[in-house]
Amino acid sequence: MPILDVKELRTYFTTLRGPVKAVDGVSFQVEKGEAVGLAGESGCGKTTTALSILKILPSNGRVIGGKILFKGMDIVKLSEDEMRKKIRWKGVSIVFQGAMNALNPVFRVGDQISEAILTHEKISKEEADERVRKLFETVGLDPERAPNYPHEFSGGMRQRALIAMALACNPALLIADEPGTALDVIVAAQVLKLMRELKKKLDLAMIMITHDLSIIAETCEKCVIMYGGKVAEYADVVSIFKDPEHPYTQGLINAFPSIKAPRTELTSIPGSPPDLLDPPPACRFHPRCPYAMEICRKEEPMPIDIGKQHYVACHLVTKK
Amino acid sequence: MEEIVRVENLRKWFPVRMGFWETLLTRRQLFVRAVDGISFEIKKAEIFGLAGESGSGKTTTGRLVLKLIDPTSGRIFFEGRDLAPLSEKEMKPVRKRMQIVFQDPYESLNPRMTIADIMAEPLRIQKIGSEEEIEKRVHQALENVQLVPPEEFLFRFPHELSGGQRQRVATGRALVLDPSFIVADEPVSMLDVSIRAEVLNLMVELVRKFGVSFLYITHDLALARHICDRIAIMYLGKIMEKGTAEQVILEPLHPYTQALISAVPVPDPESARVEVIIKGEIPSPINPPPGCRFHTRCPVVVGEICRTKEPQLVDVGNGHMVACHLYPGK
Numbered sequence: 001m002p003i004l005d006v007k008e009l010r011t012y013f014t015t016l017r018g019p020v021k022a023v024d025g026v027s028f029q030v031e032k033g034e035a036v037g038l039a040g041e042s043g044c045g046k047t048t049t050a051l052s053i054l055k056i057l058p059s060n061g062r063v064i065g066g067k068i069l070f071k072g073m074d075i076v077k078l079s080e081d082e083m084r085k086k087i088r089w090k091g092v093s094i095v096f097q098g099a100m101n102a103l104n105p106v107f108r109v110g111d112q113i114s115e116a117i118l119t120h121e122k123i124s125k126e127e128a129d130e131r132v133r134k135l136f137e138t139v140g141l142d143p144e145r146a147p148n149y150p151h152e153f154s155g156g157m158r159q160r161a162l163i164a165m166a167l168a169c170n171p172a173l174l175i176a177d178e179p180g181t182a183l184d185v186i187v188a189a190q191v192l193k194l195m196r197e198l199k200k201k202l203d204l205a206m207i208m209i210t211h212d213l214s215i216i217a218e219t220c221e222k223c224v225i226m227y228g229g230k231v232a233e234y235a236d237v238v239s240i241f242k243d244p245e246h247p248y249t250q251g252l253i254n255a256f257p258s259i260k261a262p263r264t265e266l267t268s269i270p271g272s273p274p275d276l277l278d279p280p281p282a283c284r285f286h287p288r289c290p291y292a293m294e295i296c297r298k299e300e301p302m303p304i305d306i307g308k309q310h311y312v313a314c315h316l317v318t319k320k
Numbered sequence: 321m322e323e324i325v326r327v328e329n330l331r332k333w334f335p336v337r338m339g340f341w342e343t344l345l346t347r348r349q350l351f352v353r354a355v356d357g358i359s360f361e362i363k364k365a366e367i368f369g370l371a372g373e374s375g376s377g378k379t380t381t382g383r384l385v386l387k388l389i390d391p392t393s394g395r396i397f398f399e400g401r402d403l404a405p406l407s408e409k410e411m412k413p414v415r416k417r418m419q420i421v422f423q424d425p426y427e428s429l430n431p432r433m434t435i436a437d438i439m440a441e442p443l444r445i446q447k448i449g450s451e452e453e454i455e456k457r458v459h460q461a462l463e464n465v466q467l468v469p470p471e472e473f474l475f476r477f478p479h480e481l482s483g484g485q486r487q488r489v490a491t492g493r494a495l496v497l498d499p500s501f502i503v504a505d506e507p508v509s510m511l512d513v514s515i516r517a518e519v520l521n522l523m524v525e526l527v528r529k530f531g532v533s534f535l536y537i538t539h540d541l542a543l544a545r546h547i548c549d550r551i552a553i554m555y556l557g558k559i560m561e562k563g564t565a566e567q568v569i570l571e572p573l574h575p576y577t578q579a580l581i582s583a584v585p586v587p588d589p590e591s592a593r594v595e596v597i598i599k600g601e602i603p604s605p606i607n608p609p610p611g612c613r614f615h616t617r618c619p620v621v622v623g624e625i626c627r628t629k630e631p632q633l634v635d636v637g638n639g640h641m642v643a644c645h646l647y648p649g650k
Binding site: 041042154155156180184185186187188189190192211212213214215217218237238241242251252253255256257258259260263264265266267268269270272273 | 373374482484485512513514515516517518520521524539540541542543545546547565566569579580581582583584585586587588589590591598599601602
C-alpha cells in the first residue's frame with residue numbers, strides 16, 4: 001500500500017471574482033522510500049496540492065472533492081485537532097520555500113527545532129535537545145551551532161536546519177517546496193545530495209515541488225507534470241524524460257538546456273499559463289499546444305495508462 | 321573585431337559602515353571588496369557572459385561598466401573613451417549608447433505608467449525627437465521585442481502583462497535609444513523556465529540584427545553555454561577563468577569552474593548524478609582569504625604557494641585565460 005494516495009483531489013479558492021480552480025482532479029501515489037516530483041509552471045497548483053495534504057490552506061481555500069489517503073486514513077475528513085495530533089510533523093512534514101525567511105529570527109535555531117519536538121511528544125527538554133544534536137549531525141551541521149540564531153547561519157545552513165526541523169518527529173513523508181531555489185548552484189547541489197542520502201538512510205517518502213525539471217531528474221523516481229490544476233502526465237522519471245507523450249511535457253523538457261548538450265537554439269512554450277478563474281474549455285493546454293485539434297477544444301482528455309503506469313491526458317495519445 | 325567596452329584593473333571597495341564606538345576602537349576602515357581588480361573586453365555584436373555565485377561581484381561589475389556607481393580605481397573604456405573622469409553631465413550623451421535590463425521585471429517597471437510612457441521615457445529624458453517621432457520609435461521598439469501588434473500593448477499597464485512580456489518591455493525600453501551596448505543582469509532568473517527561452521532568443525536576435533553587444537550576468541551556466549560567445553567566471557571579486565563558451569564549459573581548467581559545472585543538475589535521469597566536489601560556501605568579501613581566494617574550498621591545493629601568492633590570469637592557449645597555480649603559463 002502506498003504511504004500517500006491522492007485521488008481526484010480538488011481544491012478551490014473562493015475569491016470575489018468567483019472560484020479559482022487551483023487543483024482540479026489530481027491523482028498520484030507515493031510509496032515508501034520513493035521520491036515523487038511535482039513539476040509545472042508557476043500557478044499550476046503544485047504548492048496548493050502540498051498545502052492540501054497538510055490542510056494548511058489559506059482561509060479562502062477549501063478541499064471540495066477527492067481523497068487524500070495517508071496510510072489508508074483519509075486526511076480530508078480529519079478534524080483540525082486530529083491533524084495536529086496524528087498527521088503534521090509525525091506523519092507528514094514540509095520544508096517551505098525560501099530558506100532565508102522560514103526561521104524565526106529572534107529564537108535560537110536549536111530551540112525552534114526542540115519546540116516542535118516538545119509540542120508533539122512527551123519528552124523532557126534535555127532529551128529534545130539531545131535529539132536536536134543528533135538531527136544536526138544527520139543533516140551535516142555542527143551540533144555546537146544549535147544555540148546560534150538564524151542570522152549566524154548561511155543560506156545553505158538554514159536550509160539544512162529546516163530539513164532537520166522537518167525530520168524532528170520522524171515523519172513518514174517529507175514534502176520539499178522548491179528546495180533548490182534561492183540557493184547558489186553549489187549549495188543547491190549540496191542540499192539535493194543531502195535529500196538523496198536522507199531518503200536512502202531513513203527510507204523516507206518524499207514529494208519534491210519544483211519548476212526545475214533537472215532537480216527532479218536528479219532526485220526523484222516518479223514525476224507528475226501539472227498544468228492549470230490538472231495532471232498532464234504522470235510516470236516514472238525515465239519515461240517522462242525519454243518518451244514524453246504530452247506536448248506540454250515535451251515543451252518543458254525542450255525548454256531545459258543541458259550543459260552537456262551541444263549548443264542549440266533554445267525553445268520556449270509560446271503563450272502564458274491559463275487564468276484559473278476562467279480556464280480554457282476542454283483541454284486546458286490547447287491554446288498553447290502546437291498540435292491542437294478540433295476535439296481538443298470540445299472535449300476534455302482523460303488520463304489513460306499507455307503501459308507501465310505511464311499516464312497521459314492528451315487526445316493525441318487517445319487517438320493512437 | 322571592434323571593441324565596444326574595455327575594462328582595466330577595475331576595483332570597487334565599499335566602505336563598511338561601523339558604529340561610533342567601533343570606529344573609535346578599531347580606527348581602521350573595513351571594506352567589502354566587491355570587485356577587486358578585473359579586466360576584460362567586450363567586442364561588437366558579442367554576448368559576454370559573467371557567471372559566478374551570489375556575492376562574487378557580478379552585478380557590481382555590471383553597474384560599474386555603465387558608471388551607475390563610481391569605481392574605486394581602474395579604467396572603463398566605452399567606444400574608445402575613458403568614462404572614469406566624466407561628470408554626470410558629460411555622461412548623459414554617453415548613456416544613450418549604453419543601457420541596462422534589470423533582473424526583476426515586476427520591480428523595474430513603474431506600475432503607474434502605461435507601456436507607451438515607460439518606453440518613451442528614455443527618449444523624453446534624452447530630448448530626442450518630437451512626440452510623433454517618439455511614438456514611431458516606441459512602435460518600432462515594441463515590434464522589435466515581438467510585442468505585436470504594438471497598439472495592443474501601448475495603453476496597458478505592467479500588471480496586465482505576464483512576466484515574460486514585462487521583461488520584453490524592459491528590453492524594449494533599453495532598445496528604444498538604439499544603444500550599442502546593453503547590460504542584462506540576470507534577465508530571466510525571475511521567469512518561469514518555459515518562457516526563459518523567448519527572452520534569451522530575443523537577445524540573440526538583437527545581436528544578429530542590430531549588432532548590439534551584451535554583458536550577460538548570470539548564475540546559470542547551462543543557459544550561458546547556449547547563448548554566450550565568451551564567458552568569464554568570477555569568484556570573490558576576481559576573474560578566475562575566461563574564454564570562449566566552449567573553452568570554459570567543455571574544457572574548464574580552474575578547479576572552481578570545474579566545481580561549478582559539476583554542480584549544475586542535468587535534466588536526464590540516466591546520466592551520472594551530480595557529485596559536489598567542493599564544500600562550504602563563498603567566504604566574506606570583507607576579509608578575502610590571502611593568496612588564491614579559492615584555496616579555502618579548493619580540492620586540489622598545489623601547496624604553500626596557493627595560501628601566499630595570488631595567481632595571475634595567464635593565457636594557456638587560444639585566448640583561454642586561467643588564474644590558478646596549477647597552470648603556470650608559458
